[in-house]
Amino acid sequence: MTDITVKVNGAPRTASAEARRTLADFLRDDLDLTGTHVGCEHGVCGACTVIVDGRPVRSCLMLAVQAPGHEVTTIEGLAPDGALGPLQQAMRDSHSFQCGFCTPGFVMQATAFLGAHPNAGEQEIREALSGNICRCTGYQSIIDGVLLAAQRSKANVGSDR
Amino acid sequence: MKLPDFKYEAPATVAEATALLAEYQDEANLLAGGQSLIPLLALRLAHPAVLVDINGLDELSGVSVTDGVVTVGALTREYMAEESGTVAETLPLLASALPLIGHEAIRSRGTLGGSLAHADPAAELPAVARALDAEFVVRSELGERVIPAAEWFEGYLTTSRRPDEILVEVRFPVAEPGTGVAFQEVARRHGDFAMVGLATSLTLTDGMITDARLAFSGIADVPVRAAEAESLLVGQQLSAELFEEAARAATAPLDPPADLHGTSEYRKKVAAVLVRRGLRAAADNAYERQ
Numbered sequence: 071m072t073d074i075t076v077k078v079n080g081a082p083r084t085a086s087a088e089a090r091r092t093l094a095d096f097l098r099d100d101l102d103l104t105g106t107h108v109g110c111e112h113g114v115c116g117a118c119t120v121i122v123d124g125r126p127v128r129s130c131l132m133l134a135v136q137a138p139g140h141e142v143t144t145i146e147g148l149a150p151d152g153a154l155g156p157l158q159q160a161m162r163d164s165h166s167f168q169c170g171f172c173t174p175g176f177v178m179q180a181t182a183f184l185g186a187h188p189n190a191g192e193q194e195i196r197e198a199l200s201g202n203i204c205r206c207t208g209y210q211s212i213i214d215g216v217l218l219a220a221q222r223s224k225a226n227v228g229s230d231r
Numbered sequence: 232m233k234l235p236d237f238k239y240e241a242p243a244t245v246a247e248a249t250a251l252l253a254e255y256q257d258e259a260n261l262l263a264g265g266q267s268l269i270p271l272l273a274l275r276l277a278h279p280a281v282l283v284d285i286n287g288l289d290e291l292s293g294v295s296v297t298d299g300v301v302t303v304g305a306l307t308r309e310y311m312a313e314e315s316g317t318v319a320e321t322l323p324l325l326a327s328a329l330p331l332i333g334h335e336a337i338r339s340r341g342t343l344g345g346s347l348a349h350a351d352p353a354a355e356l357p358a359v360a361r362a363l364d365a366e367f368v369v370r371s372e373l374g375e376r377v378i379p380a381a382e383w384f385e386g387y388l389t390t391s392r393r394p395d396e397i398l399v400e401v402r403f404p405v406a407e408p409g410t411g412v413a414f415q416e417v418a419r420r421h422g423d424f425a426m427v428g429l430a431t432s433l434t435l436t437d438g439m440i441t442d443a444r445l446a447f448s449g450i451a452d453v454p455v456r457a458a459e460a461e462s463l464l465v466g467q468q469l470s471a472e473l474f475e476e477a478a479r480a481a482t483a484p485l486d487p488p489a490d491l492h493g494t495s496e497y498r499k500k501v502a503a504v505l506v507r508r509g510l511r512a513a514a515d516n517a518y519e520r521q
Binding site: 089090113114116119133135182201 | 232233234235236237238239241265266269270272273274282284286310333334335336337339340420421422
C-alpha cells in the first residue's frame, strides 16, 4: 500500500492503495466519489470516463498510482454546489437517460468533447460518443441532449456580442 | 475483474528501465498507455510479476524531422500525434489512421510505441508501419538495435523485441511530394477493431504511379503487404481496370481467419473492396494534397 495524493475536482485528496488499484476504484472506494460508475472494468463500455488534464480518460484503464501530478475531474466536479451545469441541464431537458448507469461516462465524455469542439455538429458528436455504451435509450436522446447543449452555448455566445 | 497483484516499478530514465528489464526479463511487462495491457491484466490474459511503468520517461515523447526521416518517440500519445502539424504534413498515412484508433478516450492515453509493441494484427498502426517500412529502435543494457518493420512483426501480439529491450522510437520516411494516402477499414462500429483494414499510399509523378504501398490489417497474425499488387501498380497510369487488377492480385494470396464477425471468404471479399476504394481515395488525395 502507498499513499496516493491526487488533485480531484480542484482539491488534493489522499488515500492509501495498492499499485494494482485502478483510478476508477480509487475514486469510488478510497475517495467515496461514487458518481464515477464502473461497468465492464476493461475499457469497453466507457461508464468510468473521467477527465484527466482536460482530456477524456477511462479511469478503469489508468492506475491510481499514475494519477499524482495530474488533474482529475469527475462527475461530482460538474455540479459542485448541486446546480446542474449547462450540459447536464440540456441532457435533462432532452430526457437523455433512463436507468442512469452510463450517465456519468457519457456526461464526462461529452463535457471534454464540447470543451475542445464547441461548434461540433451531430456527426462529430455521434463519433465522439461512440465509445460509450448505453443499453436503455438507443442513443438518440443522448445525442439530442449534447446537440442542445452545443446549440445553447452558441446562442449564448451570440447574445454576448 | 480487478487487476491481479504485481510489483510496480516506475523508472525515471530509460537507463533505469533497461536495468529493470535486464533484472526481471520476461517476468516484467512494460506499461505504456495501458489501453491494451490493463484489459489483458483485468481478463487475466497477462500476469506479469513486475509492471515497469514508463509513463515518466518524458524523453521518449515527441515528433521530430531530420534529413527526410520522421522520428516518433515511443511514448508519444496517439492524440498528440493526431494533433501534430508535423505528422499531418510529413506522414499523411499515419495522420489518416490515427483518428480510427479506438475512441477519443483511448487515444488520450494510448501511445504509438505501445500499440506497435503490442502488435495486434487488427490494429491500425502496425499496418501503417509495415506500409511505410518504418524502423524500430530498441534499447537494452547491451546497446541499441534498429529493426525494420518487415522483421518487427513476428506473429499475433509478438514482435522481435527481446524481453530485456524497450522500444524507444520509431522512424518513418517523410512522404514524397505527389503522395496520396488512405486508411480504409470495415468495422461493426466506429472504433471497433476492423474486420479488415487497409493502409494505402500512392505516389504520382505526372499522372504515373511511381510508388505504391498497400498493407492489410486483420487478415493474418501480422500486418501483410500486398507486394504483387504494388509491383503491378508501379509504372502505370491510373485507371479503374488497373485498380481492379490490383485488387485481384492483392487478395489472391490471402487466407484470412474466420471468426464470429465474418467468414474467411467474406473478409477476402471485403479486402478486395478496400483495395479498390483505397486506391481511388489515395489517388484523389494525391491531387488534393498538391
